[in-house]
Amino acid sequence: MQLTPEERGILAGARGEAARRALEYQIEVGRFWGAERFVPVTNVHMMGDIEVMGDGGLEWLRGQAASGARCAVGTTTNARCIDFAHCARLGQDQGEAAKERELIACLRRMDVVTTDTCINYQTVYQPHLGERVAWGDTGTVIYANSVFGARTNFESGPAAFAAALTGRTPEYGFHLDEHRKGTFTVRLDAALDDLADWGAVGKLAGEAHQSYFAVPVFHGYRGTPTADELKHLGAALASYGSMAMFHFVGVTPEAPSLETAQGGNVPMEAMAIGDEDIQRVYRGYGLGDGDARLVVFSGPQQSLLEMKRLAELFAGRKVKEGSSCFVTTNAGMLAQARKLGFAQALEDAGVVILEGVCFYILQNLSQMRRSNGWTSMVSNSAKIVNIIGAHRFHTILRRTADCVEIACSGVLR
Amino acid sequence: MSPIRVRRAFGPVVEGEALISEEGFSPRYDLDRWTGVITKPGHKLEGASVVDKICFFPTAKGGIAAGWAFYDIKWKKIAPKAFVFGVTNPVMVQGAIFAGIPITEGWDVDPRTALRTGDRVRVDPANRTIELLRRA
Numbered sequence: 001m002q003l004t005p006e007e008r009g010i011l012a013g014a015r016g017e018a019a020r021r022a023l024e025y026q027i028e029v030g031r032f033w034g035a036e037r038f039v040p041v042t043n044v045h046m047m048g049d050i051e052v053m054g055d056g057g058l059e060w061l062r063g064q065a066a067s068g069a070r071c072a073v074g075t076t077t078n079a080r081c082i083d084f085a086h087c088a089r090l091g092q093d094q095g096e097a098a099k100e101r102e103l104i105a106c107l108r109r110m111d112v113v114t115t116d117t118c119i120n121y122q123t124v125y126q127p128h129l130g131e132r133v134a135w136g137d138t139g140t141v142i143y144a145n146s147v148f149g150a151r152t153n154f155e156s157g158p159a160a161f162a163a164a165l166t167g168r169t170p171e172y173g174f175h176l177d178e179h180r181k182g183t184f185t186v187r188l189d190a191a192l193d194d195l196a197d198w199g200a201v202g203k204l205a206g207e208a209h210q211s212y213f214a215v216p217v218f219h220g221y222r223g224t225p226t227a228d229e230l231k232h233l234g235a236a237l238a239s240y241g242s243m244a245m246f247h248f249v250g251v252t253p254e255a256p257s258l259e260t261a262q263g264g265n266v267p268m269e270a271m272a273i274g275d276e277d278i279q280r281v282y283r284g285y286g287l288g289d290g291d292a293r294l295v296v297f298s299g300p301q302q303s304l305l306e307m308k309r310l311a312e313l314f315a316g317r318k319v320k321e322g323s324s325c326f327v328t329t330n331a332g333m334l335a336q337a338r339k340l341g342f343a344q345a346l347e348d349a350g351v352v353i354l355e356g357v358c359f360y361i362l363q364n365l366s367q368m369r370r371s372n373g374w375t376s377m378v379s380n381s382a383k384i385v386n387i388i389g390a391h392r393f394h395t396i397l398r399r400t401a402d403c404v405e406i407a408c409s410g411v412l413r
Numbered sequence: 414m415s416p417i418r419v420r421r422a423f424g425p426v427v428e429g430e431a432l433i434s435e436e437g438f439s440p441r442y443d444l445d446r447w448t449g450v451i452t453k454p455g456h457k458l459e460g461a462s463v464v465d466k467i468c469f470f471p472t473a474k475g476g477i478a479a480g481w482a483f484y485d486i487k488w489k490k491i492a493p494k495a496f497v498f499g500v501t502n503p504v505m506v507q508g509a510i511f512a513g514i515p516i517t518e519g520w521d522v523d524p525r526t527a528l529r530t531g532d533r534v535r536v537d538p539a540n541r542t543i544e545l546l547r548r549a
Contacts, residue, residue, distance in 0.1 A: 025510065028423060029503075029506060029507055029510055031423075032421050032422075032423050032506050032510065032516075033421070033506070034421070047477050047478055047480070047481070048481070052478040052481040052482065052485075053481045053484075054446075054481070054484075054485035054488060054489070056484055056487070056488025057481050057484055057485060060484070078477075136480070137476075137477040137478070138476065141477075154477055154502055154503045154504045155477075155503070155507070156477045156479060156480020156503070156504040156507045156508055157477070157478070157480045157481045158480050158481065158484070158511040159480060159503070159504075159507035159511075172503075173503060210437060210472045211472070212473070212501075212503070242437075242472070242473055244502075386442070387441065387442050387476070389442055389453040389454060392452060394454075
Protein backbone atom coordinates (compact mmCIF):
# COMPACT_ATOMS: atom_id res chain seq x y z
CA MET A 1 0.00 0.00 0.00
CA GLN A 2 1.10 3.54 -0.69
CA LEU A 3 1.57 5.39 2.59
CA THR A 4 1.54 9.15 3.15
CA PRO A 5 4.27 10.79 5.25
CA GLU A 6 1.78 10.98 8.11
CA GLU A 7 1.08 7.24 7.86
CA ARG A 8 4.77 6.47 7.78
CA GLY A 9 5.06 8.62 10.90
CA ILE A 10 2.35 6.59 12.63
CA LEU A 11 4.25 3.40 11.72
CA ALA A 12 7.38 4.96 13.20
CA GLY A 13 5.51 5.51 16.46
CA ALA A 14 4.77 9.24 16.16
CA ARG A 15 1.26 8.71 17.58
CA GLY A 16 2.11 6.04 20.09
CA GLU A 17 2.28 2.27 20.23
CA ALA A 18 -1.48 1.62 20.00
CA ALA A 19 -1.86 3.69 16.80
CA ARG A 20 1.26 2.05 15.33
CA ARG A 21 -0.14 -1.46 15.89
CA ALA A 22 -3.56 -0.42 14.66
CA LEU A 23 -2.09 0.83 11.37
CA GLU A 24 -0.01 -2.34 10.95
CA TYR A 25 -3.19 -4.37 11.36
CA GLN A 26 -5.05 -2.17 8.90
CA ILE A 27 -2.25 -2.62 6.35
CA GLU A 28 -2.71 -6.43 6.54
CA VAL A 29 -6.46 -6.05 5.99
CA GLY A 30 -5.85 -3.60 3.14
CA ARG A 31 -3.34 -5.95 1.51
CA PHE A 32 -5.80 -8.84 1.59
CA TRP A 33 -8.31 -6.77 -0.37
CA GLY A 34 -5.76 -5.19 -2.68
CA ALA A 35 -6.23 -1.66 -1.27
CA GLU A 36 -3.76 0.83 -2.71
CA ARG A 37 -4.07 3.50 -0.03
CA PHE A 38 -5.83 4.69 3.08
CA VAL A 39 -8.71 7.17 3.13
CA PRO A 40 -9.43 9.45 6.09
CA VAL A 41 -12.65 8.83 8.04
CA THR A 42 -14.69 11.40 9.97
CA ASN A 43 -16.67 9.07 12.21
CA VAL A 44 -16.39 5.59 13.69
CA HIS A 45 -19.15 3.38 15.06
CA MET A 46 -17.88 0.25 16.78
CA MET A 47 -19.26 -2.89 18.32
CA GLY A 48 -17.69 -3.71 21.66
CA ASP A 49 -19.31 -5.49 24.58
CA ILE A 50 -18.45 -8.43 26.79
CA GLU A 51 -20.75 -10.85 24.96
CA VAL A 52 -19.09 -10.34 21.59
CA MET A 53 -15.56 -9.73 22.93
CA GLY A 54 -15.27 -12.35 25.65
CA ASP A 55 -12.53 -12.41 28.30
CA GLY A 56 -9.80 -12.40 25.68
CA GLY A 57 -11.21 -9.31 24.04
CA LEU A 58 -11.55 -7.53 27.38
CA GLU A 59 -7.95 -8.30 28.28
CA TRP A 60 -6.85 -6.97 24.90
CA LEU A 61 -8.89 -3.79 25.43
CA ARG A 62 -7.40 -3.28 28.90
CA GLY A 63 -3.98 -3.37 27.26
CA GLN A 64 -5.07 -0.77 24.72
CA ALA A 65 -6.36 1.58 27.43
CA ALA A 66 -3.23 1.10 29.52
CA SER A 67 -1.01 1.89 26.54
CA GLY A 68 -2.61 5.32 26.21
CA ALA A 69 -4.72 4.60 23.10
CA ARG A 70 -6.97 7.54 22.14
CA CYS A 71 -9.59 7.98 19.42
CA ALA A 72 -8.54 10.35 16.67
CA VAL A 73 -12.12 10.92 15.42
CA GLY A 74 -15.62 10.87 16.91
CA THR A 75 -16.30 7.27 17.91
CA THR A 76 -19.58 5.80 19.19
CA THR A 77 -20.62 2.33 20.31
CA ASN A 78 -23.19 -0.13 19.05
CA ALA A 79 -25.89 -1.82 21.14
CA ARG A 80 -24.47 -3.91 23.97
CA CYS A 81 -25.42 -7.05 25.87
CA ILE A 82 -26.44 -5.86 29.34
CA ASP A 83 -29.03 -3.35 30.54
CA PHE A 84 -27.82 -2.93 34.12
CA ALA A 85 -31.30 -1.96 35.34
CA HIS A 86 -32.75 -5.31 34.18
CA CYS A 87 -29.70 -7.50 34.62
CA ALA A 88 -30.88 -9.36 37.75
CA ARG A 89 -34.45 -9.79 36.54
CA LEU A 90 -33.25 -11.27 33.26
CA GLY A 91 -31.00 -13.67 35.09
CA GLN A 92 -27.86 -12.26 33.58
CA ASP A 93 -24.55 -13.16 35.15
CA GLN A 94 -23.33 -10.65 37.75
CA GLY A 95 -19.71 -11.45 36.97
CA GLU A 96 -20.26 -10.68 33.29
CA ALA A 97 -22.07 -7.46 34.25
CA ALA A 98 -19.00 -6.39 36.24
CA LYS A 99 -16.82 -7.11 33.21
CA GLU A 100 -19.18 -5.10 31.03
CA ARG A 101 -18.83 -2.12 33.41
CA GLU A 102 -15.04 -2.40 33.21
CA LEU A 103 -15.20 -2.68 29.42
CA ILE A 104 -17.32 0.48 29.19
CA ALA A 105 -14.89 2.32 31.49
CA CYS A 106 -11.97 1.20 29.27
CA LEU A 107 -13.71 2.53 26.16
CA ARG A 108 -14.51 5.86 27.81
CA ARG A 109 -10.89 6.25 28.92
CA MET A 110 -9.95 6.07 25.25
CA ASP A 111 -12.50 8.77 24.30
CA VAL A 112 -15.09 6.36 22.90
CA VAL A 113 -18.60 7.84 23.30
CA THR A 114 -20.66 4.92 24.60
CA THR A 115 -23.99 5.58 22.90
CA ASP A 116 -24.91 1.86 22.92
CA THR A 117 -27.12 2.05 19.88
CA CYS A 118 -27.50 0.27 16.55
CA ILE A 119 -29.58 3.17 15.20
CA ASN A 120 -26.84 5.81 15.32
CA TYR A 121 -27.95 6.76 11.80
CA GLN A 122 -31.37 7.76 13.11
CA THR A 123 -30.31 9.27 16.40
CA VAL A 124 -26.64 10.27 16.62
CA TYR A 125 -24.78 10.97 13.36
CA GLN A 126 -25.93 11.34 9.76
CA PRO A 127 -23.01 11.45 7.30
CA HIS A 128 -23.38 13.30 4.00
CA LEU A 129 -23.05 12.08 0.42
CA GLY A 130 -19.54 10.81 -0.20
CA GLU A 131 -18.45 11.12 3.44
CA ARG A 132 -16.15 8.30 4.51
CA VAL A 133 -16.85 6.61 7.83
CA ALA A 134 -15.93 3.30 9.50
CA TRP A 135 -19.10 1.72 10.88
CA GLY A 136 -20.47 -1.56 12.25
CA ASP A 137 -23.01 -3.23 12.78
CA THR A 138 -24.17 -4.23 9.36
CA GLY A 139 -27.49 -2.38 9.65
CA THR A 140 -25.62 0.89 10.21
CA VAL A 141 -23.33 0.22 7.25
CA ILE A 142 -26.04 -0.51 4.73
CA TYR A 143 -28.01 2.54 5.86
CA ALA A 144 -24.92 4.78 5.57
CA ASN A 145 -23.99 3.55 2.09
CA SER A 146 -27.51 3.40 0.71
CA VAL A 147 -29.64 6.11 2.28
CA PHE A 148 -26.94 8.72 3.00
CA GLY A 149 -24.61 7.89 0.12
CA ALA A 150 -21.74 7.85 2.62
CA ARG A 151 -18.95 5.29 2.18
CA THR A 152 -18.09 2.48 4.54
CA ASN A 153 -17.36 -1.21 4.56
CA PHE A 154 -18.56 -3.58 7.25
CA GLU A 155 -16.08 -2.57 9.94
CA SER A 156 -16.09 -5.15 12.71
CA GLY A 157 -15.04 -4.23 16.26
CA PRO A 158 -11.26 -4.56 15.89
CA ALA A 159 -11.28 -2.87 12.47
CA ALA A 160 -13.50 0.03 13.55
CA PHE A 161 -11.41 0.51 16.69
CA ALA A 162 -8.24 0.58 14.58
CA ALA A 163 -9.86 3.22 12.36
CA ALA A 164 -10.75 5.22 15.48
CA LEU A 165 -7.11 5.24 16.58
CA THR A 166 -5.58 6.04 13.19
CA GLY A 167 -8.42 8.18 11.74
CA ARG A 168 -8.36 6.26 8.46
CA THR A 169 -9.30 2.98 6.82
CA PRO A 170 -7.98 1.01 3.83
CA GLU A 171 -9.67 1.98 0.56
CA TYR A 172 -11.43 -1.14 -0.74
CA GLY A 173 -14.97 -2.39 -1.21
CA PHE A 174 -17.63 0.28 -0.86
CA HIS A 175 -15.10 3.11 -0.75
CA LEU A 176 -14.58 2.47 -4.47
CA ASP A 177 -17.04 3.60 -7.18
CA GLU A 178 -16.79 0.26 -8.98
CA HIS A 179 -18.46 -1.63 -6.10
CA ARG A 180 -21.28 0.87 -5.61
CA LYS A 181 -23.10 0.06 -8.84
CA GLY A 182 -26.22 -2.07 -8.80
CA THR A 183 -25.74 -5.75 -9.64
CA PHE A 184 -29.39 -6.88 -9.88
CA THR A 185 -32.79 -5.21 -9.97
CA VAL A 186 -35.85 -5.83 -7.81
CA ARG A 187 -39.21 -4.52 -8.95
CA LEU A 188 -41.47 -3.90 -5.97
CA ASP A 189 -45.08 -4.71 -6.87
CA ALA A 190 -46.12 -5.37 -3.27
CA ALA A 191 -48.04 -2.93 -1.08
CA LEU A 192 -45.58 -3.27 1.83
CA ASP A 193 -47.86 -2.00 4.58
CA ASP A 194 -45.80 -3.03 7.57
CA LEU A 195 -42.17 -2.91 8.70
CA ALA A 196 -42.11 -6.71 8.66
CA ASP A 197 -43.07 -6.65 4.96
CA TRP A 198 -39.96 -4.55 4.28
CA GLY A 199 -37.88 -7.05 6.20
CA ALA A 200 -39.46 -9.83 4.13
CA VAL A 201 -38.34 -8.02 0.96
CA GLY A 202 -34.81 -7.91 2.38
CA LYS A 203 -35.00 -11.63 3.15
CA LEU A 204 -36.17 -12.53 -0.36
CA ALA A 205 -33.60 -10.37 -2.15
CA GLY A 206 -30.82 -11.19 0.33
CA GLU A 207 -31.22 -14.96 0.51
CA ALA A 208 -31.25 -15.23 -3.26
CA HIS A 209 -27.99 -13.26 -3.68
CA GLN A 210 -25.76 -13.95 -0.69
CA SER A 211 -22.73 -11.81 -1.42
CA TYR A 212 -21.12 -8.79 0.17
CA PHE A 213 -20.66 -7.29 -3.27
CA ALA A 214 -24.24 -7.81 -4.47
CA VAL A 215 -26.07 -4.46 -4.70
CA PRO A 216 -29.82 -4.64 -5.35
CA VAL A 217 -31.59 -1.82 -7.15
CA PHE A 218 -35.21 -1.47 -6.00
CA HIS A 219 -37.62 0.21 -8.34
CA GLY A 220 -41.30 0.43 -9.21
CA TYR A 221 -42.54 1.09 -5.69
CA ARG A 222 -45.50 3.41 -5.80
CA GLY A 223 -45.13 4.98 -2.37
CA THR A 224 -42.35 6.76 -0.50
CA PRO A 225 -40.59 4.56 2.05
CA THR A 226 -40.05 5.96 5.55
CA ALA A 227 -36.74 5.90 7.40
CA ASP A 228 -37.96 3.00 9.56
CA GLU A 229 -39.02 1.03 6.48
CA LEU A 230 -35.61 1.52 4.84
CA LYS A 231 -34.01 0.53 8.12
CA HIS A 232 -35.83 -2.82 8.20
CA LEU A 233 -35.16 -3.39 4.50
CA GLY A 234 -31.44 -2.68 4.93
CA ALA A 235 -31.07 -4.67 8.14
CA ALA A 236 -32.65 -7.72 6.47
CA LEU A 237 -30.56 -7.42 3.28
CA ALA A 238 -27.41 -7.23 5.39
CA SER A 239 -28.49 -10.12 7.58
CA TYR A 240 -29.71 -12.58 4.91
CA GLY A 241 -27.48 -11.48 2.07
CA SER A 242 -24.38 -10.12 3.83
CA MET A 243 -25.02 -7.00 1.73
CA ALA A 244 -23.66 -3.53 2.45
CA MET A 245 -25.55 -1.38 -0.02
CA PHE A 246 -28.76 -1.06 -2.00
CA HIS A 247 -30.19 1.50 -4.35
CA PHE A 248 -33.81 2.61 -4.35
CA VAL A 249 -34.68 4.54 -7.50
CA GLY A 250 -35.94 8.02 -6.73
CA VAL A 251 -35.22 7.56 -3.03
CA THR A 252 -31.50 7.01 -2.37
CA PRO A 253 -28.98 9.64 -3.49
CA GLU A 254 -26.99 7.52 -5.93
CA ALA A 255 -30.13 6.27 -7.70
CA PRO A 256 -31.85 9.17 -9.47
CA SER A 257 -32.74 6.67 -12.21
CA LEU A 258 -32.55 2.92 -12.81
CA GLU A 259 -29.79 3.45 -15.38
CA THR A 260 -27.65 5.56 -13.03
CA ALA A 261 -28.02 3.04 -10.22
CA GLN A 262 -26.92 0.21 -12.53
CA GLY A 263 -23.90 2.28 -13.54
CA GLY A 264 -23.48 0.48 -16.85
CA ASN A 265 -23.55 -2.97 -15.22
CA VAL A 266 -25.65 -5.41 -17.15
CA PRO A 267 -27.86 -6.62 -14.30
CA MET A 268 -27.19 -10.19 -13.31
CA GLU A 269 -30.87 -10.77 -12.76
CA ALA A 270 -34.15 -8.91 -12.62
CA MET A 271 -36.46 -10.11 -9.87
CA ALA A 272 -39.90 -8.91 -8.84
CA ILE A 273 -41.58 -9.11 -5.46
CA GLY A 274 -45.36 -9.01 -5.16
CA ASP A 275 -47.89 -9.38 -2.35
CA GLU A 276 -48.06 -13.14 -2.81
CA ASP A 277 -44.28 -13.42 -2.35
CA ILE A 278 -44.55 -11.55 0.95
CA GLN A 279 -47.40 -13.81 2.08
CA ARG A 280 -45.31 -16.84 1.18
CA VAL A 281 -42.55 -15.56 3.48
CA TYR A 282 -44.97 -15.47 6.43
CA ARG A 283 -46.37 -18.89 5.57
CA GLY A 284 -42.83 -20.24 5.44
CA TYR A 285 -42.45 -19.94 9.21
CA GLY A 286 -43.76 -23.09 10.83
CA LEU A 287 -45.48 -22.69 14.18
CA GLY A 288 -43.17 -25.20 15.85
CA ASP A 289 -44.69 -26.53 19.06
CA GLY A 290 -47.09 -23.57 19.18
CA ASP A 291 -45.16 -21.75 21.91
CA ALA A 292 -46.08 -18.06 21.69
CA ARG A 293 -44.72 -16.76 24.98
CA LEU A 294 -41.89 -14.57 23.68
CA VAL A 295 -42.45 -11.55 21.45
CA VAL A 296 -39.57 -9.22 20.69
CA PHE A 297 -39.32 -5.81 19.04
CA SER A 298 -35.57 -5.41 18.57
CA GLY A 299 -32.76 -5.84 16.07
CA PRO A 300 -32.58 -2.95 15.19
CA GLN A 301 -33.49 -0.90 18.27
CA GLN A 302 -36.82 0.91 18.04
CA SER A 303 -37.00 4.49 16.82
CA LEU A 304 -39.27 7.00 18.55
CA LEU A 305 -41.95 6.52 15.90
CA GLU A 306 -41.78 2.74 16.23
CA MET A 307 -42.21 3.17 20.01
CA LYS A 308 -45.21 5.43 19.37
CA ARG A 309 -46.87 2.86 17.12
CA LEU A 310 -46.28 0.08 19.64
CA ALA A 311 -47.67 2.26 22.43
CA GLU A 312 -50.83 2.77 20.37
CA LEU A 313 -51.18 -0.93 19.59
CA PHE A 314 -50.67 -1.96 23.22
CA ALA A 315 -52.91 0.81 24.67
CA GLY A 316 -55.46 -0.66 27.06
CA ARG A 317 -54.17 -4.19 26.54
CA LYS A 318 -52.01 -6.54 28.60
CA VAL A 319 -49.29 -8.97 27.68
CA LYS A 320 -50.74 -12.41 28.40
CA GLU A 321 -49.82 -13.82 31.79
CA GLY A 322 -46.88 -16.16 31.38
CA SER A 323 -45.79 -14.42 28.16
CA SER A 324 -42.93 -11.94 27.80
CA CYS A 325 -42.66 -9.02 25.43
CA PHE A 326 -39.47 -7.00 25.03
CA VAL A 327 -38.74 -3.73 23.27
CA THR A 328 -35.16 -2.48 22.93
CA THR A 329 -34.11 1.09 22.21
CA ASN A 330 -31.34 3.52 23.10
CA ALA A 331 -31.09 5.94 26.01
CA GLY A 332 -32.08 9.00 23.99
CA MET A 333 -35.16 7.38 22.46
CA LEU A 334 -36.22 5.98 25.80
CA ALA A 335 -35.90 9.38 27.50
CA GLN A 336 -38.12 10.92 24.83
CA ALA A 337 -40.55 8.00 24.93
CA ARG A 338 -40.85 8.51 28.69
CA LYS A 339 -41.49 12.21 28.28
CA LEU A 340 -44.14 11.57 25.65
CA GLY A 341 -45.89 8.78 27.54
CA PHE A 342 -45.11 6.00 25.04
CA ALA A 343 -42.92 4.17 27.53
CA GLN A 344 -45.62 4.33 30.22
CA ALA A 345 -48.24 2.95 27.83
CA LEU A 346 -45.96 0.04 26.96
CA GLU A 347 -45.02 -0.67 30.57
CA ASP A 348 -48.67 -0.48 31.65
CA ALA A 349 -49.32 -3.25 29.15
CA GLY A 350 -46.56 -5.33 30.70
CA VAL A 351 -43.98 -4.77 27.97
CA VAL A 352 -40.37 -4.68 29.21
CA ILE A 353 -38.31 -1.89 27.64
CA LEU A 354 -34.59 -2.57 27.58
CA GLU A 355 -32.13 0.30 27.05
CA GLY A 356 -28.85 0.29 25.14
CA VAL A 357 -29.05 -3.39 24.16
CA CYS A 358 -30.20 -5.60 21.37
CA PHE A 359 -32.15 -8.73 22.27
CA TYR A 360 -30.11 -11.19 20.25
CA ILE A 361 -26.79 -10.22 21.84
CA LEU A 362 -28.09 -10.28 25.43
CA GLN A 363 -25.58 -11.90 27.73
CA ASN A 364 -26.82 -15.34 28.87
CA LEU A 365 -29.58 -15.51 26.24
CA SER A 366 -29.39 -19.29 25.76
CA GLN A 367 -29.72 -19.82 29.51
CA MET A 368 -32.57 -17.30 29.60
CA ARG A 369 -34.35 -19.30 26.90
CA ARG A 370 -33.96 -22.53 28.85
CA SER A 371 -34.96 -21.14 32.24
CA ASN A 372 -38.10 -19.55 30.78
CA GLY A 373 -38.91 -22.64 28.77
CA TRP A 374 -39.18 -20.57 25.58
CA THR A 375 -38.91 -22.55 22.39
CA SER A 376 -40.11 -19.90 19.93
CA MET A 377 -39.52 -16.20 19.38
CA VAL A 378 -41.97 -14.03 17.46
CA SER A 379 -40.83 -10.70 16.01
CA ASN A 380 -41.62 -8.14 13.34
CA SER A 381 -37.89 -7.95 12.54
CA ALA A 382 -36.76 -10.19 9.70
CA LYS A 383 -33.20 -9.59 10.87
CA ILE A 384 -33.63 -10.88 14.40
CA VAL A 385 -35.58 -13.98 13.36
CA ASN A 386 -32.59 -14.83 11.18
CA ILE A 387 -29.73 -14.18 13.58
CA ILE A 388 -31.00 -15.63 16.82
CA GLY A 389 -30.76 -19.19 15.48
CA ALA A 390 -27.54 -20.11 17.29
CA HIS A 391 -29.47 -19.73 20.56
CA ARG A 392 -31.79 -22.48 19.30
CA PHE A 393 -34.96 -20.43 19.13
CA HIS A 394 -37.63 -21.45 16.68
CA THR A 395 -38.35 -18.08 15.07
CA ILE A 396 -41.47 -16.65 13.47
CA LEU A 397 -41.77 -13.40 11.50
CA ARG A 398 -45.10 -11.61 11.82
CA ARG A 399 -46.45 -8.14 11.09
CA THR A 400 -46.26 -5.61 13.90
CA ALA A 401 -49.96 -5.67 14.83
CA ASP A 402 -49.97 -9.49 14.67
CA CYS A 403 -46.98 -9.58 17.03
CA VAL A 404 -48.89 -7.41 19.50
CA GLU A 405 -51.92 -9.68 19.18
CA ILE A 406 -49.77 -12.77 19.82
CA ALA A 407 -48.16 -11.08 22.85
CA CYS A 408 -51.58 -10.26 24.34
CA SER A 409 -53.44 -13.43 23.43
CA GLY A 410 -50.68 -15.99 23.81
CA VAL A 411 -52.02 -17.61 20.66
CA LEU A 412 -49.79 -18.17 17.67
CA ARG A 413 -51.25 -17.84 14.23
CA MET B 414 -4.67 -33.94 -7.71
CA SER B 415 -3.06 -30.57 -8.32
CA PRO B 416 -3.40 -27.93 -5.60
CA ILE B 417 -6.47 -25.70 -5.45
CA ARG B 418 -5.48 -22.10 -6.15
CA VAL B 419 -7.08 -19.35 -4.06
CA ARG B 420 -7.44 -15.69 -4.96
CA ARG B 421 -6.51 -13.89 -1.75
CA ALA B 422 -4.93 -15.16 1.42
CA PHE B 423 -3.51 -14.24 4.80
CA GLY B 424 -1.52 -16.08 7.45
CA PRO B 425 1.10 -18.79 8.00
CA VAL B 426 1.08 -22.29 6.45
CA VAL B 427 -1.19 -24.71 8.31
CA GLU B 428 -2.12 -28.38 7.95
CA GLY B 429 -5.21 -30.09 9.27
CA GLU B 430 -8.41 -31.98 8.71
CA ALA B 431 -10.86 -30.51 6.21
CA LEU B 432 -14.46 -29.69 7.13
CA ILE B 433 -16.38 -29.12 3.91
CA SER B 434 -19.62 -27.18 4.05
CA GLU B 435 -22.36 -26.88 1.46
CA GLU B 436 -23.67 -23.86 3.33
CA GLY B 437 -22.27 -20.45 4.28
CA PHE B 438 -21.10 -19.57 7.75
CA SER B 439 -21.31 -17.02 10.51
CA PRO B 440 -19.59 -17.59 13.86
CA ARG B 441 -22.51 -15.70 15.43
CA TYR B 442 -25.53 -17.16 13.70
CA ASP B 443 -24.39 -20.73 13.36
CA LEU B 444 -21.76 -21.49 15.98
CA ASP B 445 -21.94 -22.23 19.69
CA ARG B 446 -18.99 -20.10 20.79
CA TRP B 447 -18.38 -22.15 23.94
CA THR B 448 -18.01 -25.56 22.33
CA GLY B 449 -17.04 -24.79 18.73
CA VAL B 450 -19.99 -26.86 17.48
CA ILE B 451 -22.32 -25.60 14.74
CA THR B 452 -25.68 -25.45 16.48
CA LYS B 453 -27.98 -23.48 14.20
CA PRO B 454 -31.00 -25.75 13.63
CA GLY B 455 -31.04 -26.91 10.03
CA HIS B 456 -27.51 -25.81 9.15
CA LYS B 457 -26.07 -28.42 6.83
CA LEU B 458 -23.20 -28.96 9.28
CA GLU B 459 -25.39 -28.90 12.41
CA GLY B 460 -23.60 -30.91 15.09
CA ALA B 461 -20.14 -30.66 13.48
CA SER B 462 -17.20 -29.21 15.40
CA VAL B 463 -14.96 -26.57 13.79
CA VAL B 464 -12.24 -26.95 16.43
CA ASP B 465 -8.79 -27.32 14.82
CA LYS B 466 -10.39 -27.95 11.42
CA ILE B 467 -9.63 -26.33 8.11
CA CYS B 468 -13.08 -25.01 7.37
CA PHE B 469 -14.32 -24.66 3.78
CA PHE B 470 -17.38 -22.46 3.36
CA PRO B 471 -18.85 -21.28 0.04
CA THR B 472 -20.05 -17.96 1.51
CA ALA B 473 -19.94 -15.74 4.59
CA LYS B 474 -23.12 -14.70 6.35
CA GLY B 475 -24.19 -11.54 8.16
CA GLY B 476 -22.61 -10.25 11.20
CA ILE B 477 -20.19 -7.53 12.36
CA ALA B 478 -19.68 -9.34 15.66
CA ALA B 479 -17.62 -12.03 13.91
CA GLY B 480 -14.71 -9.61 14.17
CA TRP B 481 -14.43 -10.21 17.88
CA ALA B 482 -15.80 -13.78 17.74
CA PHE B 483 -12.72 -15.21 16.01
CA TYR B 484 -10.41 -13.72 18.64
CA ASP B 485 -12.79 -15.02 21.33
CA ILE B 486 -12.81 -18.61 20.02
CA LYS B 487 -9.04 -18.52 19.53
CA TRP B 488 -8.67 -17.38 23.15
CA LYS B 489 -10.91 -20.27 24.23
CA LYS B 490 -8.78 -22.67 22.13
CA ILE B 491 -11.76 -23.78 20.03
CA ALA B 492 -10.80 -21.97 16.80
CA PRO B 493 -10.42 -23.64 13.43
CA LYS B 494 -6.90 -23.82 11.97
CA ALA B 495 -7.96 -21.88 8.88
CA PHE B 496 -10.95 -20.52 7.03
CA VAL B 497 -11.26 -21.15 3.30
CA PHE B 498 -14.09 -19.18 1.72
CA GLY B 499 -15.45 -19.19 -1.81
CA VAL B 500 -16.72 -15.67 -1.27
CA THR B 501 -16.18 -13.86 2.01
CA ASN B 502 -16.80 -10.42 3.47
CA PRO B 503 -14.59 -7.88 5.22
CA VAL B 504 -15.72 -8.91 8.71
CA MET B 505 -14.41 -12.45 8.33
CA VAL B 506 -11.12 -11.12 7.02
CA GLN B 507 -10.76 -8.41 9.68
CA GLY B 508 -11.64 -10.94 12.38
CA ALA B 509 -9.34 -13.70 11.15
CA ILE B 510 -6.37 -11.33 10.74
CA PHE B 511 -7.01 -9.86 14.20
CA ALA B 512 -7.04 -13.38 15.66
CA GLY B 513 -4.07 -14.55 13.57
CA ILE B 514 -6.12 -17.30 11.89
CA PRO B 515 -5.22 -17.99 8.23
CA ILE B 516 -8.01 -17.07 5.82
CA THR B 517 -8.41 -17.33 2.04
CA GLU B 518 -10.99 -16.31 -0.54
CA GLY B 519 -11.83 -17.62 -4.00
CA TRP B 520 -10.92 -20.98 -5.52
CA ASP B 521 -10.26 -22.28 -9.03
CA VAL B 522 -11.68 -25.73 -8.19
CA ASP B 523 -14.70 -26.09 -5.93
CA PRO B 524 -13.54 -27.97 -2.81
CA ARG B 525 -17.00 -29.52 -2.58
CA THR B 526 -16.13 -31.56 -5.66
CA ALA B 527 -12.41 -32.03 -5.02
CA LEU B 528 -12.25 -32.71 -1.28
CA ARG B 529 -14.18 -34.55 1.41
CA THR B 530 -14.62 -33.82 5.10
CA GLY B 531 -11.83 -35.58 6.95
CA ASP B 532 -9.23 -35.24 4.19
CA ARG B 533 -5.90 -33.91 5.44
CA VAL B 534 -4.95 -30.68 3.67
CA ARG B 535 -2.29 -27.97 3.74
CA VAL B 536 -3.15 -24.28 3.34
CA ASP B 537 -0.27 -22.16 2.07
CA PRO B 538 -1.40 -18.51 2.05
CA ALA B 539 1.87 -17.09 0.69
CA ASN B 540 1.64 -19.36 -2.37
CA ARG B 541 -2.16 -19.12 -2.44
CA THR B 542 -2.58 -22.88 -2.64
CA ILE B 543 -4.46 -25.64 -0.85
CA GLU B 544 -3.01 -29.10 -1.21
CA LEU B 545 -4.53 -32.52 -0.50
CA LEU B 546 -2.11 -34.46 1.71
CA ARG B 547 -4.10 -37.58 2.50
CA ARG B 548 -7.60 -38.87 1.82
CA ALA B 549 -9.89 -39.54 4.74
